[in-house]
Amino acid sequence: MKILYGFGAAPLVAQEKTQRLRIDARARYKYNPLLCLSENEFKRRYRISKRRFNRLCAELKRLTSLRSSRRVSLELKVLTSLSFFATGSYQRPIGAGHNVCQKKCSDYIREVTDALIDKNIIDKYIQFPTSLEARQTLSQRFYRAYGIPGVIGCIDCTHIKIVVPRKEEEHWFYSRKHCHSLNVQMICDDKCRILNVNPKFGGCNHDSFVWENSEVNDYLQALHRDGERVWLLGDSGYPQRPWLMTPFHDATSGSPEAKYNYYHMQARVLIENTFSRLKNRWRCLLKDRVLHYRPLKCAKIVLACSVLHNFAIDEDLQDIGKLNFYGFLAFIMLLLSKKTLHQKNYKLATGSGGTRTRDLWLSGPLLLPTELPRP
Template sequence: MSGRLFFSWRMFAAARDRDDLIFSINRNARARGKLNPVSDLSGSQFRRRYRLTKEMFKRLCQELKQNTNLRSSQRVSIEIKVLTALFFYASGSYQRPVGVAKHLCQKICSVYIEQVTQALTHANILNKYIKFPDTPSARRAISQRFYSKYGIPGIIGYIDGSHFKIVMPRKEEEHFYYSRKHYHSLNVQMVCDDQYRIINVNPKFGGANHDAFVWQNSDLNDYVQTLHQNGEMVWLLGDSGYPQRPWLMTPILDAVPESEEDRYNKRHRKARVLIENTFSRMKNRWRCLHKDRVLHYKPLKCARIILACSVLHNLCINHSLVDSDEENDHEIEDTENLNSDSEVAILEATSELIRGRQVRQQLVRRLQ
């Protein structure tokens, strides 16, 4: 008798739990149906929460729908998926608060963040928003703007690396990501133009790799070399952590004060604020990348999140959207004094170094 009663009680409890689950699902679905941040929030509230204007958000959703595999599901619209990801990128909060705010459980919230990240890093989106100048006219336009602002001819971008903190990877690969700053990170190489727009990004290397090593093994290095070999006199600017090359101009060490070399260094340092402020603006707008945050994902997914935020950064640049935090909260990181000359020397090829110094000396004389 007691066994039959227990079995009946279990059946009743299972049915009750199933009814509660269905009720919870329907309640959250109704809540999501009523949720419309675009109309419920003011323009400033929406921008403060999601870092984009309402019009930019609508265009982004439409663009992702047209050019990627991101789609609405039966219960959740594509707009809610994008908002979930934007809130995570912008706040740096863990996924549970994000999910509660959007009436989503943590697991499904993680799924939507992954879907939107993949959409933002789709080839159609990346090729549109992160594009190195691939024609002589495009490179000439950037070079002319650099010259008018900083007085250095031939510059098409400033290159540097920045460390983005990640959680400790698997033990067998941990040593690739433990940086000289004593935390696990990705050493992300970026190139920006004179308008703080990211024109190239490489998030593939762990924090244990030196800036010069990342550059030496990047496709961009080969591409800029090809331009130089084809007779196009353009180059990138980089700090002393990079090897001097005919296509990469670095500062002149131990320049005599008030000399031609010293004047070149001053202009070089003045231009360097571009890349520092680019990193600062991106990390301050998209707080999941901030120096006080850690990305709690595997390195590959962390790299995709950085790429996604780079796309969103350029989207804001294209729409001239400046966040108030960006103007007051700069994260200037002096990597020049942290780089070891001996590390760079190991990577330098003597003939290219000599030719690079000769080209740099010609450039110094042209500044007079």
């Protein structure tokens, strides 16, 4: 009887599974967040507006291979993935909230992540200025906002926690913060839009090592060899270079060095704000979350969230997360000081490590390159 019962149970199990799939499909059809949720609730859950969500789905369908399946629409795949990016929760509760099983939730996150880092999408939404006109425009915007000429971006690294990798590669990801992470380098513009992101390095690598081995470093060196004087702003963890300006060490209060550091900090805090806005919107990247994937997939998720960050910035969405303390401090400083540096027109001199460019702050204001039009 037990054997007969075992053989007879198999069709029943298959029938129950089919019935459950039909129930889930009907539930997905009846529950549509675009119709059931208010605009504010939709933004709170998925971090973008309904209009922008429809635009995102259209972009993914037009530029990538992401498509609807027989039982699940493309929109549901994107909603499920956005819910994960926005919360960093486990896949089972995220799937339950969208009437899909854990395995399917994992599949949808993988499909949407791969679509978001498709070359067509990356090239459209994460662009480092590669034309002279784009760099001039960006430099002028930085000067108008912060009084510093020649700047085309701010750079820093941030650690994204991941689970313990395989034993043979674990040492590459163990960071000075005593956890396993990716050390992700980002460059932002004056609007906290990400211009470049490099998630290829493990947490054991120092910020300066990531920079020295980045394509942007090589690109800016080539620009300087061709006589173009533009640079990034970095903190004291980076080496001083003609194309990367860093603060003076141990500047005396009230000295010209301190004045330089003041303007430098006032602008460079943009990258801190960028990290804050990115992680507060896409909370799977927060330090109290851990990405439970292999390093390569974690890097893909960082890239996907960076694309979504710029996608939201382009719409001028009000940040859902609050600015961090440094962002608030920079905002207060901007309100208290509207001064910009006086300027003259002659060419910038560059010496070893770019220190002569930085030293021009000490003999007076930093000077605009003659090839840049006055803002």
